[in-house]
Amino acid sequence: MRTDDLNVFVYAAEHGSLSAAARELAITPAVASVAIKRLEDALGTRLLVRSTRSLRLTPAGAHYLVHAKTALSALAEGEKELHRERQEIAGELSLSMPSDLGRNVLLGWLDRFMARHPQLRLRLRVSDRVSDLFRQPVEIALRYGVPEDSSLVALPLKSDNHRAVCAAPSYIARHGEPATPDELRQHNCLCFNLGERVHNQWQFGSERISVQGNRVSDDAECVRRWALAGEGIAYKSRLDVQADLDAGRLVALLASFSTEPAPLYLVCPHRLSLTPAVVALKDFLIERLQENAK
Structure with missing residues (x-):
């Protein structure tokens, strides 16, 4: 059911004339007549009795007019509400x-x-x-x-964000620092998995290093907490660990090597x-x- 057909019906009923309704809605009388017929066909009943000079509501039309006005009013109010929400931070x-x-x-x-x-x-x-x-x-x-x-x-929110290789001072004290990305193969690396894919290919420029370790999680916070506890080396978004790096809870490793971009969107x-x-x-x-x- 088309709302423009409902509009034609309401205007015709209020003005007592299909021609007057057509003028108000800036359409031709023929288009208005087709709209009324389409609405009556959809409802399976006559709404208006028309002659060459007059127009009146049938009993069904008078009953339906109340509901048509209510429906159009509700739709108009809904449109206003959507407009208000799009204009306000609400x-x-x-x-x-x-x-x-x-x-x-x-x-x-x-x-x-x-x-x-x-x-x-x-x-x-x-x-x-x-x-x-x-x-x-x-x-x-x-x-x-x-x-x-x-x-x-x-x-883009943070286009220049990259991953950071980091570990707790306690891990470094026990196992030392890797001097090159290739030396990560000799360390316990804490990995993150997204879906079924484990992120164990750590990127440094055009080089990818396959790492391994005894802990993998699908929750990035778990990986950070393991790193803070000195359980291994993490390869994290710098945004995730910046506060820990600033406070000395984690230490940035391999800082002279470029790492994988991690832009935030x-x-x-x-x-x-x-x-x-x-x-x-x-x-x-x-x-x-x-x-x-x-």
Whole structure:
């Protein structure tokens, strides 16, 4: 059932004339007549009795007119509400973010963002599993790396982020530091797996080093905690471990060697997802990330 057909019906009933309804809606009388017939066919009943000079409602038409007006009013109000939400930083913000960065960095930042915008409601998914933005109830996601799905909209938050090789001082005291990436083969390396793939190919420039160790997790925070406990060497996003490096809880290793890029993106399914709330969050996170790098 078409809303423009409902409009023709309501206008015709209120003006008592199909021609007057057509003038109000800037359509021809023939188009208006077709709209009424289409609506009557859809409902299986006559709504209007028409002659060359007059038009009146049938009993079914009078009954249906109330519901047609209610439906059109509800649709108009819904459109206004959507427009208001797109103009205001309000409503629900559904967000997916990686575990380690999410819990230890972004969670505190999100508290500050929500305090700035008290009309917002936050629905948060913290996981290293890649959320399906088309099937799961997630509006936007924060992800490391360029999305493989080219249909997604990916906005850079931290393009120059890289991975860092790091270990706790206690591990270095027991096992020493690797002088070259190749020496990582003689160390206990803490690995992360995404889905069924274990990330045990650590990249240094164009060279990839196959590493191994006695611990693998699909939760990036577990890998960081193992590193902090002195259990081995980790290959982590620098954003994840920057606070630990600054505090001396972890030590950067092989600092003279270039490592794999790990750019951080805000990802959404389409441009219509870029509501004022999402744009404000993007700008806020870029600001925090820039401050964090100083």
